[in-house]
Amino acid sequence: MIDGKGRTIDYMRISITDRCNLRCRYCMPKDIQRMAPEEILTYEEIEEVCRQAAALGISKLKVTGGEPLIRKGCVSLMGKLKQIPGICQVTLTTNGILLEQSIEELCSAGVDGINISLDTLDRETFRRITGADKLGQVLDGIKASVCHGVNTKINVVLQEGVNAGEWDGLLAMSQEWPVDVRFIEMMPIGGGEECRGISNQYLLKMIMDKYGRLARDAEGHGNGPAVYYRLPGFLGSIGFISAVHEKFCTACNRIRMTADGEIKPCLCYGGGGSVKRALREGDKMEVRRILGQAIKGKPEGHCFERKQDMTEARKMVQIGG
Numbered sequence: 001m002i003d004g005k006g007r008t009i010d011y012m013r014i015s016i017t018d019r020c021n022l023r024c025r026y027c028m029p030k031d032i033q034r035m036a037p038e039e040i041l042t043y044e045e046i047e048e049v050c051r052q053a054a055a056l057g058i059s060k061l062k063v064t065g066g067e068p069l070i071r072k073g074c075v076s077l078m079g080k081l082k083q084i085p086g087i088c089q090v091t092l093t094t095n096g097i098l099l100e101q102s103i104e105e106l107c108s109a110g111v112d113g114i115n116i117s118l119d120t121l122d123r124e125t126f127r128r129i130t131g132a133d134k135l136g137q138v139l140d141g142i143k144a145s146v147c148h149g150v151n152t153k154i155n156v157v158l159q160e161g162v163n164a165g166e167w168d169g170l171l172a173m174s175q176e177w178p179v180d181v182r183f184i185e186m187m188p189i190g191g192g193e194e195c196r197g198i199s200n201q202y203l204l205k206m207i208m209d210k211y212g213r214l215a216r217d218a219e220g221h222g223n224g225p226a227v228y229y230r231l232p233g234f235l236g237s238i239g240f241i242s243a244v245h246e247k248f249c250t251a252c253n254r255i256r257m258t259a260d261g262e263i264k265p266c267l268c269y270g271g272g273g274s275v276k277r278a279l280r281e282g283d284k285m286e287v288r289r290i291l292g293q294a295i296k297g298k299p300e301g302h303c304f305e306r307k308q309d310m311t312e313a314r315k316m317v318q319i320g321g
Contacts (some may be wrong), residue, residue, distance in 0.1 A: 001057040003265075003298040010142050011223045011254040014046060015320025016074060017066040018259050023131035024119075026157065026186060026315040032176065035318070039260045040219055043077045045279045047084070049257060052295065054086035054289040059256075061090045062115075062224050064320040069098040073277070082164035089223075091115065093155075096196055097134050099141030103148050113151035113222065120163045121170060130317045146177050153180045153222070153239070158198040167203055168210070170199060174236030182226050182239035187267065200242040207238070214238070221238035225251060249301030263291060264319060272297075 003009050016157055018035050050061060061081055067133045081090045091113040092106065099116065106114070118138055120126050126135040145152045154173060158164050167183065174181045186197025201260035208214060214229035217237045221228050225238035225248040242248070256264040272294045278286035
């Protein structure tokens, strides 16, 4: 479907829970208010939304959270989403803790790719960022994903005074394994506005200072806005998602749905419309209308540079990463 600015919207990120087994400060602050269980969409309701989205031209789905793998039946849902006519790709974003034990089931369900969040290779820094001593489980999950031949990406968020100096070690994971390591700028949403992120422009300069000029990788690596580069001898690529310093809204192809059914055309703004009532009244055409209206009304761009114009009050874990 074409939005009001002429962009083709064919990608939808679906949060299935606001629960997580980690407590990363920029995603889940201490004062977070959790959704009541009855407010969260059932899997049958999520499937119906995706069927209606597919009818509008959505062909690629990303299942997110919170941490999606802590919700029982997540993998089975992904298998069902893959069977919806018009859906050609279903991928997962996870913190990796439960990934090793889930990987065989995920592969059987037909997962097309897995993104794993990892901000540090230091055990104590990991505990400081996430509130848990689980680095070993995440690394085991990454290895399991790679060993099973899954298209694997590692998402890194750097923070001043926390893990800013770890970019080189994390980048080197794409030398050892065929994974893409992607550096994502800290977005000023929820707890993120209290953290000091690292500009990808600055990071790219540091990488070139060490490795020399990087070769732009024109190969398609996914559905998002990442810009990729390759280094000689590296098995994977290096990606940069620079939402703050290199605005890519003109090429944005996505909408989001929160775990309680709110449709979000843009991270910055609230009020995108909710499909929950229509779902629970059995009105499929109203679900489709709400989705279409949200796509048509998608804003021209975010306003991270003008925080006073942001109308989204939810934290990142409540929106879906």
